[in-house]
Amino acid sequence: MTDQTTSTPAAVTPDTTSATSATSATSATGTTGAAQPLATIVIVNWNGAHLLAAxxxxxxxxxxxxxxxxxxVDNASTDGxxxxxxxxxxxxxxVAAESNLGFAGGNNLALRSVTTEYAVLxxxxxxxxxxxxxxxxAPFTEPGxxxxxxxxxxVVFLPRFLRLRLHTATFVPGPHDSRALGVRVxxxxxxxxxxxxxxxWEKLTYGAEGPASSPYFWTRGDGELCVPIPESGPATLGFTxxxxxxxxxxxxxxxxxxxxDTATTGGRAELSVSPESATVTVTVGGDAPRVDVxxxxxxxVLVDGYGADRGYQQVDTGQFDQPEDVFTACGNxxxxxxxxxxxxxxxxxxxFLYYExxxxxxxxxxxxxxxxxxPGAVLRHVHSxxxxxxxxxxxxxxxxxxxxMLTKDATARLALSAVLRYPVTTASMALRSLRQARAARGRPAIRPTLLRLRVIGSYLRLLPTMLRARRQIAATATERRGSLQSWLVSR
Known part of the structure; x- marks a missing residue:
């Protein structure tokens, strides 16, 4: 993606400054006459009119x-x-972008003109x-x-949740799928x-399956799920x-x-499931506790090079209430x-999007x-x-x-391992799909393989650019790549 700077704003004048001040602010969205802004908040938007107000x-x-x-930064939205x-x-x-520059390019369109001491995304x-x-x-001006x-x-999820625990018997589908499956939701x-x-679903299922327009989830035999429910009053849950x-x-x-339509005792429901898809319901009382997740x-970053959110889908019980150094920051x-x-x-x-x-x-x-x-800087987020x-x-x-990212930032050993493993895994997935289709006397699922081939093609096109960036990073680095990888964690 090429750098687009034609729409980048000049320094912001006072009448476009959002500010508060203990001594001179006129309102929460007003301006201050003399106060020099300390920070610029940058928000990238693409067809998010329904989200911007909140x-x-x-x-x-x-x-x-x-x-x-x-x-x-508006990435050429068409929704008003x-x-x-x-x-x-x-x-x-x-900041008006002429096309959708993604999260990375959209932020950069503004960030390259930021003149305040801090930029906040x-x-x-x-x-x-x-x-x-x-x-x-606050930490920037504290000791150290x-x-x-x-x-x-x-960052916590926007709604509050009912924490459910599920248990059921499992089965193994066959020689080409060794997962222990519970129910298909x-x-x-x-x-x-x-x-x-x-x-x-993180603690219960194997991830989304099926087409993006109508996904489904296979559960494990035991696990936990969190369902968003209203802040108060009873709620009727339906499971198909x-x-x-x-x-x-x-x-x-x-x-x-x-x-x-269920037999319940306290906070427990015994529900039936059969080979034919059906819907069952259960009503939860208004005094059931709601939790933040x-x-x-x-x-x-894991030792095999995958990035992950620390604490992802853990119920917030105060376990992350102490400030500490972390390896990476969240763009949100x-x-x-x-x-x-x-x-x-x-x-x-x-x-463009993700891992930036x-x-x-x-x-x-x-x-x-x-x-x-x-921990005190709290956002409530609508996930995905x-x-x-x-x-x-x-x-x-x-x-x-x-x-x-690994090509630019990691040791050569880790980067090569991840890059070489990807086409091998792609071939293995394609062969498994063919075997499953032959056993079922159906057509193999080729879209996942085609998508991974697109990934390989795009990576190869960008490889020369990433290698140049790798050399530039090494030339200005004060920490060795191997030393930084001491932060990587095991699965």
């Missing part, structure tokens, strides 16, 4: 004693986003708590803050509203599922309940010294700076609001960008 209302309510600017910004948020400076599908901005910037290159906060509703994509045979499923949760509390809620960002060239435009924050974090650490997790997790868009960019 996000910007949260920005306007920041309890900060300093001035700050708010820039929204720019009209909404002009009508309801005139204090926001809009915020997703358009995130709602900041009132103390978020003050908290995420001169060694910090960036900070990152606590194709729909989850709460009071009649479909929430399948909003359920947190099937299994290999007639059997029972036990759901349990904290708090008393009453059942509709963590999306990200800083990032990690990340604050960075602007001078360092300019030196590093900010994000890599070629990444991990790559930037790795480069920050290569310069000898630390990254601090700040802009791109559906496990969609072709998601898989293409996460697979390709992981290889690009």
């Amino acid at each position: 996000c910007l209302d949260g920005v306007a309510k920041q309890d900060a004693s300093f001035a700050y600017r708010t820039w929204v 986003s720019r009209e909404l910004l002009a009508e309801r948020y005139p204090w926001v400076h809009v 915020l997703n358009n599908d995130a709602v900041p708590e009132p103390t978020w901005l003050t908290a995420v910037l 803050g001169q060694h910090l290159g960036a900070t990152t906060g606590k 194709s729909s989850v509703t709460v009071d009649g509203r479909e929430v399948l994509r909003e359920v947190l 599922w099937a299994a290999e045979s007639l059997k029972q499923v036990t759901l349990s949760w904290d708090g008393p309940t009453t059942g509709a 963590i999306n990200n509390v800083g990032g990690i 809620g990340m604050a960075i010294r602007s001078s360092l960002g300019h030196e590093l060239g900010w994000f890599d435009d070629a990444f 924050d991990t790559d930037l974090s790795w480069r920050i650490r290569a310069r000898g700076f630390a990254i601090r997790y700040v 609001a802009s791109s559906v997790e496990w969609s072709p868009l998601f898989v293409f960019h996460t697979d390709r960008n992981r290889l690009l």
Whole structure:
């Protein structure tokens, strides 16, 4: 992707500055006459008119004693986003992109013109708590803050959840699929509203399967899921599922309940599932506890080169309430010294979407700076609001960008291992698909293989650029690659 700078704004004038000040602010979205803004909040938007109001209302309510600017980069939206910004948020400076530059390119379009001491990134599908901005910037001026290159906060999922535990008998499908499967879930509703994509499945299922338009999930025999439910009052949950045979499923949760078409005792429901897909319901009482679930509390990189959200889908019980250094920062809620960002060239435009924050974090650490997790800087986030997790868009960019990141930042041994393993795994998956199709006397699933071939082709086209970047990083690094990889963690 080429760098587009023609739409980059000039320095923001006072009437486009969003600020609060203990002494001179006129309102939460007003301006200060003399106060020099300390930070610029950059929000990338693409067809997110339905998300912007909650996000910007949260920005306007920041309890900060300093001035700050708010820039929204609009990636050529066609849903009325720019009209909404002009009508309801005139204090926001809009950076108009001529095309969809993705998260990386969209942020860069603004970041390359930031003149404030700090740049702070915020997703358009995130709602900041009132103390978020003050908290995420505070460590830079605390003792030892001169060694910090960036900070990152606590990101929790926007809704609150009912924590459910599932138990059922399992079966193994066959010689080409050795998973122990429980039930196949194709729909989850709460009071009649479909929430399948909003359920947190990490501790129960093997991930989404089937087409992106109608995914389903195979559960394990035991595990936990979190279902978003209203903040108060009873909620009726509906599960549409099937299994290999007639059997029972036990759901349990904290708090008393009453059942509709189920036999229930306290926080426990015994439900039937059969080979034919059917829907069962259970009503949970209004006094069932709601919990917050963590999306990200800083990032990690695994020893095989995969990036991951630290604390992902853990119920927030205070286990991450202490500040600490982390290996990577999350692009949603990340604050960075602007001078360092300019030196590093900010994000890599070629990444477009995903892993761009991990790559930037790795480069920050290569310069000898630390990254601090700040538990008091809280955002509530609508997960995968802009791109559906496990969609072709998601898989293409996460697979390709992981290889690009390792090529730029990791030791040669780790990078080569990951890059060479990818086509081998692709061939293995294609052969397994052929064997399964032959056994079932059907057609093999070729789309996953074609998608992975696209990843390989795109990676190879970008390889010369990544190798040049690798040499540039090495020339300015103060930390050796091998030393940085001591942060990598085992699965």
